[in-house]
Amino acid sequence: MHSVWKTSIRFTIVTTLLLGLAYPLALTAIAHVLFPYQADGSLILKDGKVIGSALLAQSFTSDQYFHPRPSAAGNGYDATNSGGSNLAQSNKKLVDRIQGDIDKLAKANGGKPVPIDLVTTSGSGLDPDITPDAAYYQAARVAAARHLSEDTINKLIAAHTTQRTLGLLGEPRVNVLELNLDLDGLTK
């Protein structure tokens, strides 16, 4: 019995050094040699300053920009407090919120049915993507706000649409931050 405890303690220490420290630290070193951009969080720099991560949604509210999906992370798009709404389908709050957003959007768009991803919060609250449908849905608003033709906007969306990986995996999508960055580039 005594030796079981002794072995347990020694085994725990040895394996902690190996698995808890050596492994992640070595991997960090290798990662920075092989994939430094990704290892540091796929950060996007503008004028030497970090404006966000290509992988994370950030808040866009102005008409000039494409809007990401609503976020339940913290007070919205909080990258230190990721998460979903966790509201049940049978929760009145959820249905009221979604229906309210739909009604608002539909009203601004001549009653056009709203792509569902545009009014539902994502699992992370940091979903960087919207569906192409949701992007095209916003094209008219952005075009109007930027005094550009809707066609130009649509072309930009098409260029930013990521197809399924290998034509098979995942879903077609548009990265909102990258789209908005290029949008800014277009109007400069």
Place this chain on the structure above:
Amino acid sequence: MTINGWLQFAVFSIVLLALVKPLGLYLARVLEGGRTWLDPVLRPFERLIYKLSGVKADQEMNWREYAFALLGFSAVSLLLTYALERLQGAIQWLNPQHLAGVEQALAWNTAASFTTNTNWQSYTPETTMSYLTQMAGLAYHNFTSAAVGIAVAVALIRGVKRTESGTIGNFWVDATRSILYVLLPACVIFALLLIWQGVPQNLHPYTQAATLEAQTQTIAQGPVASQEAIKMLGTNGGGFFNANSAHPFENPTPLTNLLEMLAIFVIPGALTVTLGRLTGSPGHGWAVLAAMFVLFAVGFTTIYWSESQPHPLIHGAVQANTATAPGGNMEGKEVRFGITDSSLFATITTDASCGAVNAMHDSFTPLGGMVVMTNIMLGEVVFGGVGAGLYGVLIFVVVSVFIAGLMVGRTPEYLGKKIEAYDVKMAMLYVLIFPLIILALTAAFVLSPNIGLSALNNAGPHGLSEILYAFTSAVGNNGSAFAGLSANTWWYNVALGFAMLAGRFLMIVPVLALAGNLAQKKSIPPSPGTFPVNTPLFTVLLISVILIMGALTFFPALSLGPILEHLLLHAGQLF
């Protein structure tokens, strides 16, 4: 449901089935102490670990010694993690955000959670755990708890295989070899793939970003990939971030999603091949795998169908699937995964006791949510946790063989071993503990408005589901949640902590006792009178027993939770 969706399911299944055989045979070699191609590199490390830990590698253990070693190690490593959590504020090393020590009940809950391979998370990792705690406390347990699972599984296989033997192996050797020859090398490769796809791996403080609309966004990062890899491979599921695998930093692309799903199932699947190999009955391994696969496919189909349905009370939105949008129930789901990959991931993570999520189960449709919960309620035997799934399903095999085996007119026997009173007792103990703790604790919390119900995020039948899911997940060592439940309270933390420990160790002990008892029996050579355990009929029988045992136990509770919620929702009632 789309053709693309079914194709993705098919691709996942084919790749999985292609991987299990080579890995299973490799595992068999590793666990039986045979030579592997990694020996030249790893053998010296293995010897060094034994030397430093004082392990006598050639000493076989009886089941009691095996259990004591396992429990002793788990207790010590649990305490170390608890200490790390409590002291992280004082240590300050690898703690760039200067996070303070974790409060007692939460630290207890988390230490229990990771030691038991549950990885239930009552906390928001980004703002609670230092990098050191995540690495040396949490990710560390992801390795060791998986290794413990494999060790118990192989001990049980040895029990079946050995005849008139007093011993079932050496715990330290089984754990060390599982880590060194399987988990660690696989994680290095997997983690690098994840980093390549965009998963961060750094030790920097969180980044301050000035967004395009001139707001500040604090971007939490850290050594994510190293933890993400073992989180999946070890069916642990404890996210580096609160949103778990829904978070783009944990699971940035559909490709990482596929890899993560494969990583969850591959070892549990491979262990069925190991079972067939080591017992000399490959057909039996495949029959067990087939049962798992059928239950998995049925679960996926139901969830996929249910999540593809439009919300009956929402109007004016495109909820149908189009060429460029998945439609369906997108609340709590990521666009890059859509309905297909979210449903598939949810099925896999709850079948295996992983508990990682790439979509929020709490926001699933009532029936979709019921199936993810039912997957856990079946006892985490549909692939199941690393090791735990195999020994769990073998318990059901023993029960199946016992019930139906009598019908062939012989004392039931499993692969030559007679199943007698003691074996049935251990198997029933295992089967009993699971619903006992889930139902008793759920009932207690449901009855208490202040302690239990005040934590609810949703009312009505779904509220019952949230509490039921929490204890099911804890005892099943799954770790996923109907996460709306604010479980970070003293009562929940303490109760769930005990539930997780009971669901792990109170169930492992009977398994080891069973292994020990089987090992010392004589083996009866097979004959036409032997109960066949390698036929499609056996697969059907095993599926029926798993379903009936699970369903009969939890049907009443489910009927007042998700079933009622579904019926009321479609009758137009909200809560």
Place this chain on the structure above:
Amino acid sequence: MATKKNLWNSEIVRQAAVDSIKKLDPRAMAKNPVMFVVEVGCVLTTALLITNAMHHGGAAQHAESFGFNLQITLWLWFTVLFANFAEAMAEGRGKAQADTLRKAKGETIAQRYAADGSLEDVTSSLLRAGDVIYVVAGHFIAGDGEVIEGVASVDESAITGESAPVIREAGGDRSAVTGGTKVLSDFIKVKITSNPGETFLDRMIALVEGATRQKTPNEIALSILLSGLTIIFLLAVVTLQPFAIYSHAPQTVFVLVSLLVCLIPTTIGGLLSAIGIAGMDRLVQYNVLAMSGRAVEAAGDVSTLLLDKTGTITLGNRQATEFYPAPDVSKERLADAAQLSSLSDETPEGRSIVVLAKEKYGLRGRDLSGIHPTFVPFTAQTRMSGVDLPGAQIRKGSVDAISRFLEEQGSSLPRKVREQVEEIARAGGTPLVVAENATALGVIYLKDIVKGGLKDRLARLRAMGIRTIMITGDNPLTAAVIAREAGVDDFLAEAKPKDKMDLIKREQAKGKLVAMTGDGTNDAPALAQADVGVAMNSGTQAAKEAGNMVDLDSNPTKLIEIVEIGKQLLMTRGALTTFSIANDVAKYFAIIPAMFAGVFPVLNALNIMHLATPQSAILSAVIFNAVIIVALIPLALKGVKYEPKPAAMLLRQNLLIYGLGGVIVPFIGIKAIDLLLVALKLA
């Protein structure tokens, strides 16, 4: 005795009905955890029913629920009573059998030798092991024992049902006598071997009555499984109330107890002991007496059967069919010597030689008193027999034995004779060589006759995974031919008792369970070593003590039936367990929607049987649950249909019948009862 009894014999049914009430004693019920839980539920609902009635009187609304609660309570009691009835029925049938046996037993007066050698009259109940009694023609033998002097024909029909008398004589393998049998001719001295209450008859009575029944290993394992399931369902039901309270739909105790009783495996729980008793009963009907239920179960597990060639595989009496003289020896001389050597040989073979010589060569038995013959009996060591006449030693025996005999006298077996021997052996016959002094006279051809239909039965055993090994004293050549003819899997030739023992141990070391029959004292060690040792009633006391079963008919082929009965017993338990668990699916669909339909009408979507009202639904499930026990009593007592088939086929067939059938039948049954209840305006 082996008569078929009407299952619903009115006398047995009446007694069983009374017994089922007596068995409500909670101390007795506690032995059966499943039914004990039901009884506790009954007491609970009854108590509530009474207190409710006292407090509320006859309020109209209460009257309605009172009717429902009363019916539930009554049917719950019926559930317990039906289970008790099943057990009582099984015991009753056993008792009826025991009564027949008891008649045979009665009190008899025995003539016992006193210490001084004189005879004294004592009642049989005063006899103790070791006493010696004297029994003459026309008297009953007062207790089990062994003949130590004399030869007599004995009527054993009271025990075996066989009317032809049997010979019992001192020494040898036919020395055991059973108490209650009657001496028909001559007299014998019998040494009593068992004390009163411990005789075979007593044990048999106790066993069939179920009085000394202990749970068998498989039964214990099954009880654990059933108890486990009961605890799980108890938990599922108890915790349902908090969930119901959360949902604002709390349930009455009556409904919760109904759900519980319907879910726990009452069908198998109620019939389990009846199945065990009935299995024992079936064996007794085959005139086999098992010393324990464990032995019956072990019979089902047997994987190797050792079958003695003689009497089991072949008819037991080899017939002499031809004489083959040696060169330079006339057939007549051979026939004459063969007959001489066999005159005292009372075995069927010996007699057939005498007959053959008489019929073929007109040699009649003759008066030997003039020539003072000394007969040399057969022994297992010399393996030959014969006669010593003045100046002539005539011997007949196996080729090895006679060769040895000749060699001892400096002679040897002629090549021609040896060839003849081999030819006979190759043809499956048994060659007996006859020699006179140093001269081999020739060979007698004894032909073995394999029992009709045996080959098929052995093939069926093989299909069940049971290997048969023939044990014979014959040489390997002869054995091989018979083995092929009979279709056994293997044989042990030239077997001595020790070889048999070694074979059993070898098989057991391979993990196999071995069954064998035996009758001689030298079989006793092997009988004890075998997992199932069936002693012949005609055998020695030692053999009977060593084995764990006794075949009263002394028919070794019956080993096959014994195995089948063992298998049938296990199958019946498995089938009803499967059926019982599968039943729960339908009961859920009856009760769960009924429980909550009042508060949540939407849950009627689960009422897939479209049962009329919540009350009728719950009541129907409870009634079905009770009635199914009675409906299955015949199956429990008779056992499920058994056909020898490979395990895979048996499994498929039984899973289909009792698994799938177990899911479907209650849906139909509950719906039918519901329709009936509505028609009768009971709900």
